[in-house]
Amino acid sequence: MWEVIATYRLLAAGSAHxxxxxxxxxxxxxxxxxxxxxxxxAELIPAHGYLADFLTPPPxxxxxxxxxxxxxxxxxxxxQIRADLDVLDRGGRRGRSLHTDPQDWLDRLVGExxxxxxxxxAPYWARIRAVLDADVFHRARQVAEHGASHLFNELHSELSWDDNTLRMVRRQCGISRATTGPGLLMIPSAFAVQVFTWSRPAQPPQLAYPARGTGTxxxxxxxxxxxxxxxxxGRTRTVLLTELEAPASTSELAQRTGISAAGVSQHLTALRDAGMVSAHRTGRSVLYARTALGESLLAATA
Structure with a gap:
């Protein structure tokens, strides 16, 4: 959900990245x-500032x-939903409906x-997940070799660790041990452009931060x-697998490769059954994407 939030904000901003x-x-x-x-x-994820805490439940x-x-x-x-919406204070028509009848509108929100x-x-998740996993392994090694102070001082320019206290530089952040549960959940994001925080009484606070290696x-x-x-x-299936550098539909792949749409569909089904590609419906069409297995096979034989 943190990636849902970060990507939605990025798209809503409208600027180049x-x-x-x-x-x-x-x-x-x-x-x-x-x-x-x-x-x-659009109403619950503003471009800046607070967003409803219930959208990012503690894992x-x-x-x-x-x-x-x-x-x-x-x-x-x-x-809790009403309390979050009161803080958000968006005032939109759908936001008011969610405030009035949360349980009914929650189903609509989940559908969105x-x-x-x-x-x-979903079509890009294999790549995104690889970056996030690599970040987690790197941070865990930092803690093991150098301790928490080194980790936090290297994590992001907005964060600093001093005198056994984690501080956010140039940010007002009202998180304290008096109002949160034990521990700290650190969540890497491939799309976050800043550090996000989340806190609620009795729950461990969350810290979402830009993941290392996003540039790759x-x-x-x-x-x-x-x-x-x-x-x-087979050569045809290998061609299709390599063509899925970005998610594409059957018709797009047929145009690019010269293979008939029926042939593309047949070979993609075989690749999907083998776990090398995944299918994701987008309206009337279906996008196909390489899975982590497909990426690994291409990397190993490059």
Whole structure:
């Protein structure tokens, strides 16, 4: 959900981005066509400042699925939703409806989040997840080798660790141990441009921060079909796998490769059954994307 928040804000800002520009160009038209740029998400995720805390529930596991987080959102007490909306004070029509009848409108909100995920994040998740996992491993090693002070002082320019206290530079942040639970949940984000904080009594505070290595997220992999991989998969399937540098539909792949749409569909089904590509419905069409397995196979034979 932190990535849902960060990406939605990035798209809503409308400005260019030095790293995510290509992704934004691909995703923004899909979001607009689905009407997701003007619904509940648009009212609950402002471009700046506070956003409703119930949208980012504390995880109970290191890498919860979207379904797990959406279940936690659905379980948010009505009083908590109203309290968050009062702080947000957006005043939009849908926001007021959510305030009046939270349980009914929560289903609509969850539906928007699911649709947004399928359009903006699911086709790219293998790459995004790889960057996030690499960041977690790097930070864990920092703590093991140098301690928490080194970790926090290297994490982001807005953060500093001094005298056993974590401070946010040039930011007003009202988090204290008197009002939060034990521990600190650190959440890397491939799309965050600043540090986000979350706190609620009895819950451990959350700290979402820009992940290390985000600049490599959209680096082009080798697109030349390798003979070694082609010998195993067949040349046509290898070509299709390499063409999925960015998510694409059957018709797009057919135009680019000269393979018939029926042939593309047949080979993509085989690749999907083998776990090398994933399919994500976007309106009337389906986008196909390489999975982590597909990425690894291409990298290993490049």
């Amino acid at each position: 030095p790293v995510h520009g290509g992704w934004m160009d691909q995703v923004r038209p899909r979001i607009a066509a689905a009407g997701l740029d003007s619904g509940l998400l 109970d596991e290191p890498a919860p699925s979207l379904d797990t987080e959406l279940a936690a959102i659905r379980a948010t007490p009505a009083d 989040i699911e649709a947004y995920w399928q359009l903006a994040l 997220l959209w680096e082009r992999r080798s697109t030349a079909p390798t003979e070694a991989l082609a010998a195993v998969l």
